Amino acid sequence: MDAFDDRTPIYQQIADRIRGAILSGELSEGEQVMSTTQYATTYRINPATAAKAMAQLVDEGLLEKRRGLGMFVEPGARERLRAAGRATFFARSLDPVLAEAATLGIPTDQIIDHIRRTR
Amino acid sequence: MTTTTPAGLEIRGLTHSFGSTTALDDVTVAVRPGTVTGLVGRNGAGKTTLAALVAALRPVQAGAILLDGAPPWEDPEVTSRICLVRDKGGVVEDERIRVTFEFAAMLRPGWDADYAHALLDRFEVPFRKKPQQLSTGKRSALSAILGLASRSDLTIFDEVYLGMDAVARRMFYDELIADWIAHPRTIILSSHLLDEVEDLMEDVVILDRGRVVAAGETDAVRARHSRDGAVASLTDVLVSLSTPSTDRSTP
Numbered sequence: 001m002d003a004f005d006d007r008t009p010i011y012q013q014i015a016d017r018i019r020g021a022i023l024s025g026e027l028s029e030g031e032q033v034m035s036t037t038q039y040a041t042t043y044r045i046n047p048a049t050a051a052k053a054m055a056q057l058v059d060e061g062l063l064e065k066r067r068g069l070g071m072f073v074e075p076g077a078r079e080r081l082r083a084a085g086r087a088t089f090f091a092r093s094l095d096p097v098l099a100e101a102a103t104l105g106i107p108t109d110q111i112i113d114h115i116r117r118t119r
Numbered sequence: 120m121t122t123t124t125p126a127g128l129e130i131r132g133l134t135h136s137f138g139s140t141t142a143l144d145d146v147t148v149a150v151r152p153g154t155v156t157g158l159v160g161r162n163g164a165g166k167t168t169l170a171a172l173v174a175a176l177r178p179v180q181a182g183a184i185l186l187d188g189a190p191p192w193e194d195p196e197v198t199s200r201i202c203l204v205r206d207k208g209g210v211v212e213d214e215r216i217r218v219t220f221e222f223a224a225m226l227r228p229g230w231d232a233d234y235a236h237a238l239l240d241r242f243e244v245p246f247r248k249k250p251q252q253l254s255t256g257k258r259s260a261l262s263a264i265l266g267l268a269s270r271s272d273l274t275i276f277d278e279v280y281l282g283m284d285a286v287a288r289r290m291f292y293d294e295l296i297a298d299w300i301a302h303p304r305t306i307i308l309s310s311h312l313l314d315e316v317e318d319l320m321e322d323v324v325i326l327d328r329g330r331v332v333a334a335g336e337t338d339a340v341r342a343r344h345s346r347d348g349a350v351a352s353l354t355d356v357l358v359s360l361s362t363p364s365t366d367r368s369t370p
Contacts (some may be wrong), residue, residue: 007349009338010318037300044292045318046155047300049338 003043010045014053022062022073023081033063033071123229123304125153126186126200126272128173133182135168135329142168144329146182150273150305150322155295157320157337158275158309159353161361164326166309167205170277173307174203186273199228202271204262206281212251216261219250229270229302238264238294242287255282263291267298275307288312292319313353317341323353325360332360 004013021027034042039050054071057063062077101111128150135143143165150156158166171177173184175191175198184190191197203209210219216239224230239246242260244253250261259282266274276295280288296319299306310316317323323340325333333340333356344351344359351359 004318006352009342009350011338040300041293041297043318044289044296046321046337047296048154048321049318052338 004045010043011049011052011056014039014050015056018053018057019062019081022077023085025078027073029073029075029077031073032069033073035070123270123302124200124272125303125305127152128273128305128307129183129185129188130169130173131183131185133169133172133179133184135165135172135177135180141329143172146326146329146331148324148331148334150307150324152187152305153303154321155299155306155308155319157316157323157353158277158307158326159313159323159357160326161357163328164361165329166326167277168329169326170203170275170307170309173273174198174201174275176203199226200272201275202227202266202269202273203275203277204266204279205277206255206259206262206279209262209265210250213249215249216244216246219261219265223265223269227269227271229272231268231270234270234298235264235268238267241290241294256284256287259283260287260291263294267294270298270302270304273305273307275309277309278311280310280312288315292316295319313357317353325357327361 004010018027018033022029027033033054036047036050036054039045040047054063054065058065058071061080062074063071064074065071098111101108130146130148133143133146134141146165146169158169160166168177172179173186173191175193178192179190184192186197186200189197191201210216211222220232220235223235224232236246238244242257242264244257244260244264250258253261259280262279263276263283266276266279280291283291292315295306295308308316308320317337320337322335323333323337324331325340333343337353340356341351341353344356
């Protein structure tokens with residue numbers, strides 16, 4: 001994993017990476033997540049920063065804290081993230097691309113052709 | 120070996136002058152027990168004076184310093200819980216390092232000699248030398264080692280890594296985080312190298328010309344100064360909160 005960028009608070013970057021790992025299946029449900037201590041020593045950050053990311057993911061129902069053991073991926077976390085991603089996909093990801101295509105004068109047919117060929 | 124008890128620090132209305140120069144002006148701030156708190160400010164902002172007063176190296180002129188409710192001045196029970204290290208000082212310069220370590224073992228209830236020796240090896244500081252014979256970098260490393268191995272309830276690192284190179288500084292940050300996790304205690308980190316340390320600090324206190332201009336969780340302070348969707352670095356925060364040098368001579 002790369003170092004963090006300095007535009008976004010690190011706890012948000014940690015939370016985003018864990019979400020990404022759950023989505024991609026790199027972290028499977030029931031699997032243990034790296035501890036706040038490991039985050040702190042690996043990336044030279046305050047453990048409170050990592051703990052903040054974990055707390056946010058617990059609130060979102062993606063991680064569960066098992067006392068004395070650590071943080072684990074909640075069952076159903078991946079599907080929850082996929083559903084949330086699907087709900088915002090068009091507005092968040094596709095619309096900006098279509099807006100750029102319009103700016104560049106790329107006709108819709110050409111975009112559809114491209115999608116058919118690459119999928 | 121005694122266990123450390125992270126100390127809480129409270130400073131109320133602290134004002135300190137050297138002749139006609141006001142070094143600290145009505146400083147009121149609290150340091151939460153068990154945090155790594157940054158003490159940040161430009162040269163002459165009052166960081167070193169504040170650190171010296173907390174460590175009871177000077178008497179308080181006005182206001183109060185309380186470590187878990189007790190003033191440190193002339194109270195060995197309180198001062199034995201506080202360790203202040205700088206890039207120099209705090210050692211017996213003209214005797215071998217062994218002598219400095221013996222003093223530390225006497226004065227510091229949490230002193231861990233094994234850890235101190237492991238750190239000497241890691242930072243490649245020759246134990247048989249006298250502090251005055253060491254290079255600037257090794258001399259700084261020795262101060263850092265004293266601060267780390269003292270495992271004091273409140274440890275203040277005041278620009279301790281000034282003489283260290285980038286590799287030694289990184290080792291210092293690694294040791295600081297790992298040892299602080301293993302032995303929770305209160306750490307105050309004063310540094311100019313904000314890019315290197317800003318992610319280590321849970322809380323931050325920013326001084327400008329002897330006054331506290333911002334204090335609180337580092338994330339919150341940085342967020343308050345962020346614009347254009349990018350989080351402000353502590354350097355950005357310091358630039359926007361510090362008095363420009365052209366105005367620094369005006370009263």
